[in-house]
Amino acid sequence: MGGADGRGHRVVIVGGGFGGLYAAKRLARVPVDLALIDRRNFHVFQPLLYQVATGGLSPGDITSALRWILRRQRNTSVWLGDVTEVDAEARTLRLADGASVPYDILVAATGSTQHYFGKDDWESAAPGLKTVEDATEIRRRVLTAFEAAERNPDRALEDGWLTFVIVGGGPTGVELAGAIAELANHTLRADFRSIDPRRATVLLVEGADRVLPPYPPPLSQAARRSLEQLGVEVRTGITVTDIGPDHVMLGGEGTSEKIATRTVLWAAGVKAASFGDALADATKAPRDRAGRIIVEPDLTVPDHPEIFVIGDLAHFAHSTGEPLPGVAPVAIQQGRYVADVIRRRLAGDTVRPFRYRNKGELATIGRAAAVADFGRLRFSGAVAWLLWLFVHLMYLVGFENRVLVFVQWAWNYVTRNRGARLIAHGWREPN
Amino acid sequence: MGGADGRGHRVVIVGGGFGGLYAAKRLARVPVDLALIDRRNFHVFQPLLYQVATGGLSPGDITSALRWILRRQRNTSVWLGDVTEVDAEARTLRLADGASVPYDILVAATGSTQHYFGKDDWESAAPGLKTVEDATEIRRRVLTAFEAAERNPDRALEDGWLTFVIVGGGPTGVELAGAIAELANHTLRADFRSIDPRRATVLLVEGADRVLPPYPPPLSQAARRSLEQLGVEVRTGITVTDIGPDHVMLGGEGTSEKIATRTVLWAAGVKAASFGDALADATKAPRDRAGRIIVEPDLTVPDHPEIFVIGDLAHFAHSTGEPLPGVAPVAIQQGRYVADVIRRRLAGDTVRPFRYRNKGELATIGRAAAVADFGRLRFSGAVAWLLWLFVHLMYLVGFENRVLVFVQWAWNYVTRNRGARLIAHGWREPN
Numbered sequence: 001m002g003g004a005d006g007r008g009h010r011v012v013i014v015g016g017g018f019g020g021l022y023a024a025k026r027l028a029r030v031p032v033d034l035a036l037i038d039r040r041n042f043h044v045f046q047p048l049l050y051q052v053a054t055g056g057l058s059p060g061d062i063t064s065a066l067r068w069i070l071r072r073q074r075n076t077s078v079w080l081g082d083v084t085e086v087d088a089e090a091r092t093l094r095l096a097d098g099a100s101v102p103y104d105i106l107v108a109a110t111g112s113t114q115h116y117f118g119k120d121d122w123e124s125a126a127p128g129l130k131t132v133e134d135a136t137e138i139r140r141r142v143l144t145a146f147e148a149a150e151r152n153p154d155r156a157l158e159d160g161w162l163t164f165v166i167v168g169g170g171p172t173g174v175e176l177a178g179a180i181a182e183l184a185n186h187t188l189r190a191d192f193r194s195i196d197p198r199r200a201t202v203l204l205v206e207g208a209d210r211v212l213p214p215y216p217p218p219l220s221q222a223a224r225r226s227l228e229q230l231g232v233e234v235r236t237g238i239t240v241t242d243i244g245p246d247h248v249m250l251g252g253e254g255t256s257e258k259i260a261t262r263t264v265l266w267a268a269g270v271k272a273a274s275f276g277d278a279l280a281d282a283t284k285a286p287r288d289r290a291g292r293i294i295v296e297p298d299l300t301v302p303d304h305p306e307i308f309v310i311g312d313l314a315h316f317a318h319s320t321g322e323p324l325p326g327v328a329p330v331a332i333q334q335g336r337y338v339a340d341v342i343r344r345r346l347a348g349d350t351v352r353p354f355r356y357r358n359k360g361e362l363a364t365i366g367r368a369a370a371v372a373d374f375g376r377l378r379f380s381g382a383v384a385w386l387l388w389l390f391v392h393l394m395y396l397v398g399f400e401n402r403v404l405v406f407v408q409w410a411w412n413y414v415t416r417n418r419g420a421r422l423i424a425h426g427w428r429e430p431n
Numbered sequence: 432m433g434g435a436d437g438r439g440h441r442v443v444i445v446g447g448g449f450g451g452l453y454a455a456k457r458l459a460r461v462p463v464d465l466a467l468i469d470r471r472n473f474h475v476f477q478p479l480l481y482q483v484a485t486g487g488l489s490p491g492d493i494t495s496a497l498r499w500i501l502r503r504q505r506n507t508s509v510w511l512g513d514v515t516e517v518d519a520e521a522r523t524l525r526l527a528d529g530a531s532v533p534y535d536i537l538v539a540a541t542g543s544t545q546h547y548f549g550k551d552d553w554e555s556a557a558p559g560l561k562t563v564e565d566a567t568e569i570r571r572r573v574l575t576a577f578e579a580a581e582r583n584p585d586r587a588l589e590d591g592w593l594t595f596v597i598v599g600g601g602p603t604g605v606e607l608a609g610a611i612a613e614l615a616n617h618t619l620r621a622d623f624r625s626i627d628p629r630r631a632t633v634l635l636v637e638g639a640d641r642v643l644p645p646y647p648p649p650l651s652q653a654a655r656r657s658l659e660q661l662g663v664e665v666r667t668g669i670t671v672t673d674i675g676p677d678h679v680m681l682g683g684e685g686t687s688e689k690i691a692t693r694t695v696l697w698a699a700g701v702k703a704a705s706f707g708d709a710l711a712d713a714t715k716a717p718r719d720r721a722g723r724i725i726v727e728p729d730l731t732v733p734d735h736p737e738i739f740v741i742g743d744l745a746h747f748a749h750s751t752g753e754p755l756p757g758v759a760p761v762a763i764q765q766g767r768y769v770a771d772v773i774r775r776r777l778a779g780d781t782v783r784p785f786r787y788r789n790k791g792e793l794a795t796i797g798r799a800a801a802v803a804d805f806g807r808l809r810f811s812g813a814v815a816w817l818l819w820l821f822v823h824l825m826y827l828v829g830f831e832n833r834v835l836v837f838v839q840w841a842w843n844y845v846t847r848n849r850g851a852r853l854i855a856h857g858w859r860e861p862n
Contacts, residue, residue: 041574042853060489060851067622068848077624080578099582132855143472147511151530191498193508400842400850404835411831417499419831420491422473424563 009033011342012093012103014083014275016043016066019311019331020109021397024070026339030346034076035101037093041065041080044132045396047328048405050172052135054142054179055187055418059132061404064397083275086282088304105306107338108279108293112312112326115271115290122243126264129172138265140423142180145263146188146197153194160260162200165248167240168268169206169213171363174223176265177204178366181230186416202232203259205250207239207268212363212371214325219371222380226369240268270326272313283307288315288323297353299338308341310334319355328395330356362388367413440464442773443524443534445514445706447474447497450742450762451540452828455501457770461777465507466532468524472496472511475563476827478759479836481603483566485573485610486618486849490563492835495828514706517713519735536737538769539710539724543743543757546702546721553674557695560603569696571854573611576694577619577628584625591691593631596679598671599699600637600644602794605654607696608635609797612661617847633663634690636681638670638699643794643802645756650802653811657800671699701757703744714738719746719754728784730769739772741765750786759826761787795819798844 009032013020016038024036042063051057067078079101085094086106093101114128127137142164149156156162164184166177184200191197204211204227210220211227211234224234241256242249243264250257272291280287285301286294292315293301299314301307311331317323324330337354344351360374362384370384389409393402412418440463444451447469455467473494482488501507510532516525517537524532545559558568573595580587587593595615597608615631622628635642635658641651642658642665655665672687673680674695681688703722711718716732717725723746724732730745732738742762748754755761768785775782791805793815801816803809820840824833843849 040854041578058489058491058851059853059855060491063853064850065622065852067619068852071621078622079582097582132853136855147472151510151528188498190502191496191509398850400839400846400848403838403842404850407834407838408831411834415831417831419495419829419835420489421496421499422490422494422563423471424490424567 009105009346010035010103011105011107012037012101013107013109014038014093015109015111015273015311015313016040016078017046017109017111017311017331018328019111019335020107021066021069022332022335023107023109023310023339024073024076024335026336027342028073028075030075030339030343032075032105032342032346034073035079036066036070036076037079037081037083037095037101038066039080039082041067041078043069043397045401046130047392048396049129049132049135050175050179052132052420053129053138053176054183055139055421056179056412057405057408058420059136061401061408062396063132064401069397084278086278088282088307091306103306105342106308107335108275108307108309108313109311109331109335110273110275110313112270112290112292113273114266115269116266117269119243122266125243125245126167126266128266128270129176130270136424138176139421141263142183143421143423146184146192146195146200148262149195150192151194156195157199158260160246160262162195162197163203163259163261164200164263164265165203165205165259165261166265166267167205167243167248168266169204169208169211169234169236170267171212173204173206173265173267174211174227174363174365176267177202177232177234178227178230178364178369181227181232182366182416183418185231187418198231203261204232204234205238205240205248206234206236209237211236215361215363215371215373216378219373219378219380223363223365223371226365226380230366230369270312276313279307279309285309290315292323298341298351299334299354308338310338316354316356318353324356327361329359333357362391364388440536440777441466441534442536442538443468443532444538444540445469445524446540446542446704446742446744447471447509448477448540448542448742448762449759450542450766451538452497452500453763453766454538454540454741454770455504455507455766457767458773459504459506461506461770461774463506463536463773463777465504466510467497467501467507468510468512468514468526468532469497470511470513472498472509474500474828476823476832477561478823479827480560480563480566481606481610483563483851484560484569484607485614486570486852487610487843488836488839489851490567492832492839493827494563495832500828515709517709519713519738522737534737536773537739538766539706539738539740539744540742540762540766541704541706541744542762543701543721543723544704545697546700547697548700550674553697556674556676557598557697559697559701560607561701567855569607570852572694573614574852574854577615577623577626577631579693580626581623582625587626588630589691591677591693593626593628594634594690594692594694595631596634596636596690596692596695598636598674598679598695598697600635600639600642600665600667601698602643604635604637604696604698605642605658605794605796607698608633608663608665609658609661609795609800612658612663613797613847614849616662618849629662634692635663635665636669636671636679637665637667640668642667646792646794646802646804647809650804650809650811654794654796654802657796657811661797661800701743707744710738710740716740721746723754729772729782730765730785739769741769747785747787749784755787758792760790764788793819793822
């Protein structure tokens with residue numbers, strides 16, 4: 001590392017998600033000495049994590065080794081490591097193992113993590129869905145709940161084994177709720193002898209007055225109808241006031257209700273990943289309430305033109321009034337933009353502010369059900385669903401992964417089976 | 432459970448591997464009340480575990496949910512549980528969670544586990560390959576070793592990060608050694624910047640005087656040549672005398688050698704799974720040195736015609752002189768045989784002793800290299816390899832899994848990539 005090759009200009013990207021990876025790829029032919037640092041050796045295609053969580057896909061199908069993706073970029077090295085400290089004066093990062101990494105340009109792209117709004121003790125009872133391990137843990141909990149119900153069918157309903165509560169009605173919550181309802185009502189239908197999985201309750205709780213709040217109201221209504229057709233119970237205008245290992249408390253206007261459940265999934269909020277703290281400490285950068293760093297129009301940290309922040313870690317509101325959402329297209333466009341800024345600066349060219357081009361939004365609910373919002377063009381149903389399938393296959397990294405996911409979707413569509421239903425790493429007797 | 436449906440004849444199979452699963456499937460239309468108990472909710476296609484361990488396949492590709500496989504057998508229920516005790520008098524099993532399960536016929540098919548021949552402290556330094564978790568742990572160790580070498584290239588060779596030792600030259604050891612050599616010499620070739628993965632040493636150690644000892648000598652020689660062409664260093668007539676976290680000690684005739692290595696994989700021996708102890712305690716059944724239960728010609732335990740033992744847990748030597756090997760075809764044929772015995776007994780028909788029909792043996796070494804032994808017909812090379820591919824695809828449970836594995840094999844063949852290279856569940860800084 002460290003520009004020993006004489007190229008000199010050391011660019012360090014922290015995080016190999018959408019933002020970091022697309023920045024790195026765009027820098028392939030730019031004469032810099034590029035290092036990509038991640039805690040993991042792989043890129044995850046996060047939009048399909050919910051399918052890993054519900055047994056439709058394997059982690060290997062939606063991940064690619066970062067080294068493999070970047071192997072032909074001779075200016076690029078990949079480092080596995082956990083960045084714990086930023087020295088903005090010395091322009092050096094420090095890793096957990098003590099190594100230090102100097103940079104001329106730093107691109108912070110470490111994304112976000114679950115946000116429990118101060119109730120961090122809810123985390124063990126209500127895992128979120130940000131990593132591959134989160135996904136396999138959710139898969140384990142969901143499948144284990146049905147097993148526990150089969151073992152104790154008389155008390156399965158009262159004890160909450162067949163009640164699944166998803167907190168948060170954004171895209172992740174909607175997708176999870178739809179997939180679990182399909183699992184209960186179709187995939188597992190014939191699998192048990194003492195219980196009928198179709199008696200399961202899948203409850204989606206959203207604090208706003210409709211699901212998919214960022215979408216136009218007619219699409220929210222279409223999404224709600226699709227969810228209800230799948231058997232999901234949708235409750236809006238309701239907040240969760242407590243979560244324990246065997247219950248949730250729901251509160252609305254003047255009401256309070258206790259629901260017995262053993263499976264609560266958290267899709268209600270995210271905050272900046274912990275690297276945001278180290279970066280803010282070092283740069284005195286302003287942050288929003290979710291811990292995201294409020295960036296300049298060119299995605300740099302104020303007074304630090306050598307530090308860029310992109311993706312979920314960045315709060316960018318210059319062209320839009322409100323901050324851009326934490327979705328893959330924003331991260332991808334910001335990653336590419338930063339790569340272009342770096343190239344232009346080296347060439348002495350001027351740089352324009354970042355502008356997000358919203359190409360439209362898609363959210364899926366389940367089998368042949370999705371909603372699409374392209375500004376003037378808004379629609380839902382099977383066509384939106386086919387478009388969702390197509391777009392997600394195209395953005396998936398690696399042709400092999402595309403084929404694998406396509407095969408499993410086709411199979412799932414025909415047989416309603418979900419082939420990746422193994423409970424690995426810690427089947428435990430439910431209690 | 433417990434024959435409440437009035438059918439009365441309660442058959443309990445413990446273990447959902449090849450033996451237990453094929454017995455269960457064969458009993459689909461036999462009028463018994465069948466329960467299959469396993470600690471896991473899935474069947475594993477063990478012959479391909481080494482490809483999961485070396486990043487070629489995902490666990491989901493070679494596993495199928497037991498409930499899904501047996502969902503249409505209305506006489507069959509699947510129980511997740513750990514059988515800890517057998518009461519042969521009362522004909523009852525006890526599970527770890529306290530539940531008791533009565534049986535009229537018991538089929539023990541719990542398989543085998545690693546055998547360290549009294550050196551159980553070697554286990555943490557030299558994991559074996561019997562479960563999905565073993566496979567992902569081996570994958571983690573192998574990939575992490577290359578990462579550690581990249582981090583510390585100057586000492587990578589001396590410290591043993593690039594030395595991989597496989598103990599045992601049977602089929603599993605040969606397959607693992609070949610796959611790791613391919614990984615180092617081809618798959619990872621362009622991935623690193625500070626080290627050349629091709630400098631890795633893959634060492635296969637076998638105590639006998641040739642690899643694949645059960646095969647005819649010419650095939651052992653062909654396998655050895657193929658391994659050496661892949662870059663594996665093969666040492667026969669050598670035993671391992673010590674294993675530590677950073678070395679192995681090898682001993683031969685009057686010699687002793689210490690080899691620095693961080694990755695030792697154990698493929699040298701297996702013993703009966705722990706359920707064998709419980710069964711032997713309860714029935715006073717005779718056992719061999721590996722803990723396998725020595726069965727009667729009809730695979731029953733002496734003096735217990737109601738208890739069958741099949742697969743790796745059984746020692747059967749009646750027609751052959753020496754015990755049958757612990758391979759899938761033996762377990763499958765024994766599972767089917769036991770199902771037929773149960774059916775014939777219920778019908779009042781006579782029963783013949785079990786006879787193993789050896790349809791031939793296949794072992795693969797790597798890309799276009801395998802050996803085949805069909806008694807008079809013995810051959811090696813590309814034809815044997817294609818036959819190996821075909822047979823393994825055909826025996827894989829589930830059409831979806833066949834397609835997924837086929838796609839990945841084709842991809843691997845063309846690109847030499849191994850797509851399932853994620854280090855999940857515990858990337859740790861190497862030390």
